[in-house]
Amino acid sequence: MSHCNVRNSFLAFLAIAFSFSVSLQIHAGETERLLLVTIDGLRWQEVFGGADLRLIDKEAGGVERPEEVRAKYGSGDAAARRETLLPFFWDVIVQQGQVFGDPARNCHAMVTNGLFFSYPGYHEILCGFPEPEITSNDKVPNPNVNVLEWLNSKPKYQGQVAAFGSWDVFPFILNQQRSGLCVNAGWQALEIAESPERLEQVNALAEELPRYWQSVRYDVFTMRGAMAYLHQRRPKLLYVALGETDDWAHAGRYDLYLDAARRSDRYLQTLWETMQSLPEYAGKTSLVVTTDHGRGDGREGWKSHGVDYPGSDRIWIAVLGPDTPAAGSIRNYSVTQGQVAATVSALLGEDYALSNRRVTPALPGAVTREFRPAPDAR
Numbered sequence: 073m074s075h076c077n078v079r080n081s082f083l084a085f086l087a088i089a090f091s092f093s094v095s096l097q098i099h100a101g102e103t104e105r106l107l108l109v110t111i112d113g114l115r116w117q118e119v120f121g122g123a124d125l126r127l128i129d130k131e132a133g134g135v136e137r138p139e140e141v142r143a144k145y146g147s148g149d150a151a152a153r154r155e156t157l158l159p160f161f162w163d164v165i166v167q168q169g170q171v172f173g174d175p176a177r178n179c180h181a182m183v184t185n186g187l188f189f190s191y192p193g194y195h196e197i198l199c200g201f202p203e204p205e206i207t208s209n210d211k212v213p214n215p216n217v218n219v220l221e222w223l224n225s226k227p228k229y230q231g232q233v234a235a236f237g238s239w240d241v242f243p244f245i246l247n248q249q250r251s252g253l254c255v256n257a258g259w260q261a262l263e264i265a266e267s268p269e270r271l272e273q274v275n276a277l278a279e280e281l282p283r284y285w286q287s288v289r290y291d292v293f294t295m296r297g298a299m300a301y302l303h304q305r306r307p308k309l310l311y312v313a314l315g316e317t318d319d320w321a322h323a324g325r326y327d328l329y330l331d332a333a334r335r336s337d338r339y340l341q342t343l344w345e346t347m348q349s350l351p352e353y354a355g356k357t358s359l360v361v362t363t364d365h366g367r368g369d370g371r372e373g374w375k376s377h378g379v380d381y382p383g384s385d386r387i388w389i390a391v392l393g394p395d396t397p398a399a400g401s402i403r404n405y406s407v408t409q410g411q412v413a414a415t416v417s418a419l420l421g422e423d424y425a426l427s428n429r430r431v432t433p434a435l436p437g438a439v440t441r442e443f444r445p446a447p448d449a450r
């Protein structure tokens with residue numbers, strides 16, 4: 073045996089030993105696709121405690137028929153009421169995944185942008201850090217890259233990322249012009265439906281319905297658009313941004329706020345169950361759900377949010393999927409809104425936090441998979 077061969081076999085041994093140790097360390101991860109859902113301004117109070125009985129009346133909640141609303145959402149203790157309001161969230165997402173943010177469990181999910189309204193909140197969720205330059209909800213193109221845009225810039229995800237939002241500021245938050253992301257938001261007509269006839273019907277309905285808000289369409293249209301896109305295009309990353317919860321609260325209608333929360337839960341269930349029925353998604357999809365800000369408390373405070381409304385800095389974040397241990401409602405932890413972006417990418421096996429020093433790391437314990445070391449990192 074020549075010296076050269078000995079050296080080669082030694083190198084081969086090293087290579088095998090190295091790759092073995094690497095494969096031992098890396099949990100490859102099951103997640104290939106991801107669903108991100110935000111429910112605008114849905115309070116932690118309702119998420120963890122169900123309907124707030126103090127608000128089911130005419131004066132505090134604008135409720136014309138309190139008896140009916142109490143019968144629908146007001147029975148039992150907090151645990152029973154939250155199951156009534158958000159059955160899929162509690163029976164499936166928390167049972168099989170995790171939720172952060174229950175103050176009763178000493179778990180704090182906090183907004184860090186200091187403003188506690190929508191654009192700064194969505195910036196923090198999607199870019200992974202607060203941006204002091206975003207100080208209003210104006211339609212200003214986002215100066216920063218967000219995690220959807222960052223993923224869409226990779227060949228693996230190019231054209232595979234889509235966002236459907238009820239609020240018409242999303243094309244600016246996601247900087248559609250720069251990012252080239254597929255974004256459909258506000259009262260913008262849908263472009264895809266199950267059939268051309270169906271598309272015409274849905275868009276005609278959206279045209280003819282009275283518009284309670286100029287800048288926010290009813291969530292049903294956002295959902296119709298997202299579902300049609302899911303069936304026809306099967307994107308790797310789908311973002312659905314629901315908005316009605318926030319707007320019914322601002323309108324002082326606690327009954328319609330509760331109905332919107334209940335509907336949002338049903339939409340989560342429909343999206344998730346549809347994905348589990350499609351071969352591209354079944355068993356290899358993760359779900360992240362959160363909100364852009366909290367709201368105030370008490371008989372007036374619940375309607376609004378911002379620096380003048382204590383508690384607006386508290387949110388909740390839930391994660392479900394094959395790479396997330398079933399840990400339920402997390403205890404004794406503090407997390408921030410900015411951790412959502414890196415969690416989304418980490419679930420997909422991509423390290424967004426490496427792309428920008430401002431990005432906050434992924435949620436602790438929510439992602440078991442590790443990143444494959446890049447070739448140049450060895």
Ligand SMILES: [Zn+2]
Binds near residue numbers: 113189190318364
């Ligand atoms: Zn909001």
